[in-house]
Amino acid sequence: MTRELPRGSVVLAPDPYNGKSGRRPFVIISGENYPFYPAGYLGVPVTSQDKSNTYQIHEHDMENINEELYINPSYVNPWSPCQVNNAGRKLMELSDDFMDILAGNVAKAIGGDV
Numbered sequence: 001m002t003r004e005l006p007r008g009s010v011v012l013a014p015d016p017y018n019g020k021s022g023r024r025p026f027v028i029i030s031g032e033n034y035p036f037y038p039a040g041y042l043g044v045p046v047t048s049q050d051k052s053n054t055y056q057i058h059e060h061d062m063e064n065i066n067e068e069l070y071i072n073p074s075y076v077n078p079w080s081p082c083q084v085n086n087a088g089r090k091l092m093e094l095s096d097d098f099m100d101i102l103a104g105n106v107a108k109a110i111g112g113d114v
Contacts, residue, residue, distance in 0.1 A: 004038045005087060007031045008099045010046065010069070012088040017045065025069060025091060026084045027076050029103050036083070043084035044076050044106065053079060053105070061098040067091045078105035 005011060005028050015024040030042035046069065050056070054075040069091060094102075 003087075004032070005041065005090060006093065007103075008063075008094045008096070009087075010091045010094060011043075011084070012091065013043070013084045014086055015045075016082055023088060025071065025074075026082075026087075027094060027099075027102065028084065028087070029081065029099070029106055039085070041084045041087065042081055042106075044078055044081050044102070046071055046074050046076055048073070048075070049077075050075055051077065053077070055098070055102060055105075057094065057098070061095050063093045063095055065092040076102060078102055079109045081106050081110060 007028055007030065009028045010025050011028060012023040013026050015022050025046035026043035027046060028041045028043050030037065034042055048071045054077045057074040057076065
């Protein structure tokens with residue numbers, strides 16, 4: 001079953017990075033114009049790693065919280081966008097201001113607009 005998730009949703013989804021069957025949180029950066037919507041989304045992973053050019057998710061960035069992030073502190077890396085399939089439960093949404101900054105940097109990373 002597919003469902004429509006708005007841009008800025010933080011969801012649990014299969015982790016394409018670790019080769020295991022676990023799930024991790026991703027921020028959905030694509031909208032309904034994404035070609036695979038609503039079966040798939042463009043997203044970026046949420047991580048505990050504060051690396052160069054990551055953005056920390058602060059309490060004031062979080063909206064419509066269904067469930068707290070288990071990664072604390074939480075960062076997103078706009079330089080690691082990936083296809084997010086089989087999105088699970090929605091943990092929360094992030095503010096439009098945070099998403100505008102994040103999407104702008106993802107666009108730089110892929111050489112276009114998000």
